[in-house]
Amino acid sequence: MTPDEKAMAGFLTRRAALFGGLALGLPSLSGPARAQSSVVDITRARTDPIPIAVPDFAGSGDGQRVGRDIARVVVNNLKNCGLFRPVDRAAFIQTAEAAAAVPRFQDWRVIGAQALVTGRVDAGSDRVRVEFRLWDVLPEQQIQGTAFTAPAANWRRIAHLISDVIYERLLGEKGYFDTRVVYVAETGPRDRRTRRLAIMDQDGENHRFLTDGSSAALTPRFHPNAQQIAFMSYARGEPKVYLFNLDGGRPEPLGNFPGMTLSPRFSPDGRSVVLSATRGNDANIYVVDLGSRRERQLTSGGGLDVSPCFSPDGSQIVFNSDRGGDQQLYVMSADGGGIRRISFGRGRYATPVWSPRGDLIAFTRFGGAGGQFGIGVMRPDGSGERILTEGWGMEGPTFAPNGRVMMFFRESPARDARGGGYSSRLASIDVAGFNERQILTPTDASDPAWSPLLS
Amino acid sequence: MINTRLLGAFAAIALLAACESSKDSAATGTGAATTGSTIRPGSQEDLIAQAGSDRVFFDYDSSAIREDQRPTLQRQAGWLGGNPAVTVTVEGHTDERGTREYNLALGQRRANAARDALVVGGVAGGRISTISYGKDRPAALGSNEDAWAQNRRAVTVVR
Numbered sequence: 010m011t012p013d014e015k016a017m018a019g020f021l022t023r024r025a026a027l028f029g030g031l032a033l034g035l036p037s038l039s040g041p042a043r044a045q046s047s048v049v050d051i052t053r054a055r056t057d058p059i060p061i062a063v064p065d066f067a068g069s070g071d072g073q074r075v076g077r078d079i080a081r082v083v084v085n086n087l088k089n090c091g092l093f094r095p096v097d098r099a100a101f102i103q104t105a106e107a108a109a110a111v112p113r114f115q116d117w118r119v120i121g122a123q124a125l126v127t128g129r130v131d132a133g134s135d136r137v138r139v140e141f142r143l144w145d146v147l148p149e150q151q152i153q154g155t156a157f158t159a160p161a162a163n164w165r166r167i168a169h170l171i172s173d174v175i176y177e178r179l180l181g182e183k184g185y186f187d188t189r190v191v192y193v194a195e196t197g198p199r200d201r202r203t204r205r206l207a208i209m210d211q212d213g214e215n216h217r218f219l220t221d222g223s224s225a226a227l228t229p230r231f232h233p234n235a236q237q238i239a240f241m242s243y244a245r246g247e248p249k250v251y252l253f254n255l256d257g258g259r260p261e262p263l264g265n266f267p268g269m270t271l272s273p274r275f276s277p278d279g280r281s282v283v284l285s286a287t288r289g290n291d292a293n294i295y296v297v298d299l300g301s302r303r304e305r306q307l308t309s310g311g312g313l314d315v316s317p318c319f320s321p322d323g324s325q326i327v328f329n330s331d332r333g334g335d336q337q338l339y340v341m342s343a344d345g346g347g348i349r350r351i352s353f354g355r356g357r358y359a360t361p362v363w364s365p366r367g368d369l370i371a372f373t374r375f376g377g378a379g380g381q382f383g384i385g386v387m388r389p390d391g392s393g394e395r396i397l398t399e400g401w402g403m404e405g406p407t408f409a410p411n412g413r414v415m416m417f418f419r420e421s422p423a424r425d426a427r428g429g430g431y432s433s434r435l436a437s438i439d440v441a442g443f444n445e446r447q448i449l450t451p452t453d454a455s456d457p458a459w460s461p462l463l464s
Numbered sequence: 465m466i467n468t469r470l471l472g473a474f475a476a477i478a479l480l481a482a483c484e485s486s487k488d489s490a491a492t493g494t495g496a497a498t499t500g501s502t503i504r505p506g507s508q509e510d511l512i513a514q515a516g517s518d519r520v521f522f523d524y525d526s527s528a529i530r531e532d533q534r535p536t537l538q539r540q541a542g543w544l545g546g547n548p549a550v551t552v553t554v555e556g557h558t559d560e561r562g563t564r565e566y567n568l569a570l571g572q573r574r575a576n577a578a579r580d581a582l583v584v585g586g587v588a589g590g591r592i593s594t595i596s597y598g599k600d601r602p603a604a605l606g607s608n609e610d611a612w613a614q615n616r617r618a619v620t621v622v623r
Contacts, residue, residue, distance in 0.1 A: 199605050225600065228565060241568075247595060248568065269572055269596060272565040285569065287596075290527070290576055292569040313569040329566060335525065336566055359563040373563050380561075401607075404563045420560075428605030456564070 058094040059179055060121050061087060062146075064101055066128030066139065067109035075137055075164050076105075076130040082168035083126065085212060086186045087175065090414065091444030096122050114149045122146050124179060128171070137161045141171050143178055153178050165214060170464070185409035186211060189460045190416060191229040191238055192435060194218065195453040199428050204455075206240060208255070211409075211459070213449050219253065220260075228456050232275045235460045239263070239273035239282055250284050252299075264297045264304050272316045277323045283307075285315040285328075294328055294345070307345030319343065320363045320389070327351070327361040327370050327389070338372060340389060351391030360405050363389070366412035369440065373404040373417075384417050386440060397442040407459045414439055416448065416457040506547045508622045514546075515539035515620075519603075520578055522616040525562070527573035529581050537578060540620050541585025554578045555619045556596040557603070559612035564598055571596030578618035593623075 063084045066076030087093035102116040109127045117125045128141035136158060143153040153174055157167045169187040176184030194207040206219040206226045219238075220226045227248075229240040238253045242260060250270040251260040264270060268287040275282055280299055285292045294308040294317045308314045312332030319326055327340045338352040338361045351370070352358040356377025361370050370389055374396065375382040383399040384406050402420035409415070416437045424430035433455050435448035448457075503509045512518050518540070520533035529537065544550060556575030558567040575594035583589050603619075604611035 199602055202600065204600070227600070269568065271568050285565070287569060287572045290573050292572070313566060313573070315565045315569050316563075329563075331525075331566075336562075357562075359566050375561070375563075402560065422607035423605055423611075424607075426604065426606045426611070431605070431607065 058092050059123055060094045060096055061124040061126065061175070061179075062096045062101065062117050062120065062122035063087070063126045064098065064103075064105035064108050066130050066141070067106045068130035068132065071132035071161075072130040072137070075132055075139075075161070076128060079128065079130065079139065079164055079168040079171070080105075080126075082165060082212070083172050083175070086169065086172040089212070089446060090176070090186075091439055092176075092180060096120055112144055112149075114144075114146050117144075117146045124152075124175075126171075126175060132161060135161055137164055137167070139164075139167050139171075141174075143175055165210065166463070169210070169212075173462075182413070183411045183462070185411045185414065185459075185462070187463045188410060189215075189235070189463070190407075190435075190448075190457050191219070191231060191460070192418075192450070192457040193227055193229065193455045194450065195433060195455060196222075199423075199431060206238070206253075207450070207454075209450070216451060219255075228272060230274050230458045231460045233277060233279040233461055235463055237275075238458075239275060239284075241271050241273070250282070252282075264295070264302065266295075266304070274318050276319050277321050283317040283319060283326060285317065294326065296343075307341070308348070316360050318362050321365050321367045325389070327363055329359045329361060335376075338370070338391075351387065351389070352394075353391060354394055362406055362408060364408050364412040364440075365410050369412070371406040371408065371415055371440075373406070375404075384415065384438070395442065397438055397440070398436075398445055403436075405456055407457050409459050410461050412440065416459055418455045418457060419447075506550045506622065510547075511540065511543055511620065511622060514543045518621070519617045519619040521613060522574055522618070524559070524612075524616065525570065527570065527577045529577050534581070537581040538585055541582045541587050544582065544587045544591065545585075551591045551593070551623045553593045553595055553621045553623055554582070555601075555621055556594065557601060557615055557617050557619070558599045559615040560599045560602065560607065561612060562599060564600070567598035568596050569598075571598045574616075574618045578620065582620070 063080050065080045068076040084095045088095050100120040103113045109129045112125055123146055125144040125146050131138040138158045140156045142151055145152050159167055172186040173184030188211045189208055190211055191208045193204050196203045203222040204225040205222040206229050208219055209216040224242060224244040227241045229238050236255050240251055241248055242251045248269045250263045250273045252263050253260040266286040270284050270286045273282050273284040282297050284295055286295050292313040292315055293306055294314045295304045295306050297304045312330045314328055314330045317326050317328040324343055325340055326343055329336055330339050336357040336359050337350055338358045339348050339350050341348040356374050358372050358374050360373045363370055369386040371386045374385055381399045382403045383396040384403055385394060385396040387394040400419055401422050403417055406415045406417045414437055416435055418433055419436045420433045433453045435450055435454045435457050436445055437448055438445040503513055516539055517536050520536050554575045556571035558571050575596055579592045579594050582592055602615045604614040
């Protein structure tokens with residue numbers, strides 16, 4: 010978090026239901042199906058995203074500009090998640106200024122909006138105050154009214170927080186817009202690639218590099234507090250896992266392992282890191298306590314055990330091993346006991362990652378029929394396997410904090426012997442397998458990791 | 465299992481070359497004694513010239529030294545025997561048909577396998593370090609079987 014963001018977190022006032030009229034439900038939007046389950050009906054979502062109108066937030070002077078920018082960020086978030094259909098602003102009848110005062114619901118009803126978002130921005134010299142209201146158009150009810158105050162520079166985070174409120178109120182589950190993504194930015198030819206860590210908001214904005222590229226950095230992962238990153242680096246020649254604080258400071262090697270350490274992930278309580286360490290011809294899973302820095306070996310013998318990931322309750326670990334001959338997924342208890350294989354489909358399975366909801370494990374599958382790579386999900390007992398997307402090369406799924414969307418990276422093959430045509434880009438997809446989108450980054454990209462919600 | 469005749473022959477040539485060189489005149493080389501070009505003894509180029517190659521290749525998802533690759537490692541061991549001051553890093557690599565983390569571990573296994581073969585060939589283990597780059601530093605940039613076969617490799621690099 011930058012100093013500005015810290016300041017914002019401190020000063021942010023978030024008064025839910027400030028204006029009263031906190032709706033208890035949405036008669037027009039929440040039918041019996043949604044009332045029964047906090048998970049939106051996937052089939053409905055794919056074919057019938059919620060039509061929503063988001064006129065520019067009203068304001069004067071700087072407030073007008075910020076109000077317009079906030080509305081556009083909100084529209085972008087809602088559209089990209091695939092569960093909303095923002096109504097084209099060209100169809101709007103009532104002006105944004107008038108709607109911010111008193112919505113004329115029939116004007117929004119006739120253009121097909123089921124939900125309406127209005128807002129007002131008061132821009133001071135260095136701070137902004139943003140009021141927003143979410144309306145259910147058919148019964149003409151206010152669902153939510155909230156005011157945010159923050160340093161003016163942080164208007165984007167306000168837009169993301171508003172997007173998260175809209176998502177949660179209309180879909181019944183938490184959003185994921187106030188988040189960031191850390192990833193590996195790649196430049197140069199593949200045999201002399203520069204790989205450095207970069208971080209950006211989930212919508213690609215506020216992009217910045219975290220390492221200078223003088224040594225390769227790979228596989229970054231967020232601490233549950235979103236302030237620390239574990240990653241692998243060749244900074245001192247030998248590849249090792251390092252910890253890095255986003256507040257600043259230098260990356261610090263983790264543990265005292267004689268060989269290579271790789272594939273780190275934090276435990277859900279943030280007090281330890283699970284990783285893989287090579288010794289001889291094996292790679293085994295270890296847990297390193299971040300307080301004592303003591304390491305504990307969890308697996309041993311006869312294989313390459315890599316890519317460990319905790320279950321969200323911290324009780325289990327899923328990992329990737331070739332102990333049975335080729336790469337498959339295994340689950341064990343967090344102390345290393347009770348190892349059992351969970352993947353039995355065609356091909357090899359790798360990079361397992363547990364959904365924050367706990368209900369699914371996402372993975373990379375490859376080498377089966379056709380030799381395609383795919384990103385899929387299965388239940389933690391191995392049942393219910395579904396491949397969400399396939400292609401020439403792809404790997405490394407990471408879940409948004411609500412478990413609803415995944416990001417991964419997708420490669421295209423070289424067309425010639427000089428590597429022309431090769432690319433590596435980030436993509437996101439709904440866990441139901443729809444709404445696959447490329448995430449724009451300034452350079453080629455790999456190894457995305459989605460942060461927890463920032464607030 | 466080691467071809468001692470061959471190994472001895474290459475060791476002798478390498479020793480001769482090493483004797484003729486000095487640090488100051490390294491750039492002038494000892495071409496006549498070795499390959500007819502200006503190659504500095506104990507250098508990467510010298511290794512390649514004397515051992516025939518600085519790398520060995522592997523089958524898909526395997527770290528077993530292939531029979532057709534053993535002679536290369538034997539010649540590398542012989543060359544190292546004749547250049548006792550040289551230390552090397554064995555770099556393990558994979559092709560792009562796998563995931564990054566697993567390939568890092570597989571590349572390490574390949575580097576270990578090549579190192580172990582050099583040790584069996586008489587090279588002190590302390591002269592050989594290993595490192596894995598997984599699939600991240602391909603030698604061939606294409607996306608086809610030919611490129612992948614070239615990229616599944618362990619490379620002996622003079623430090």
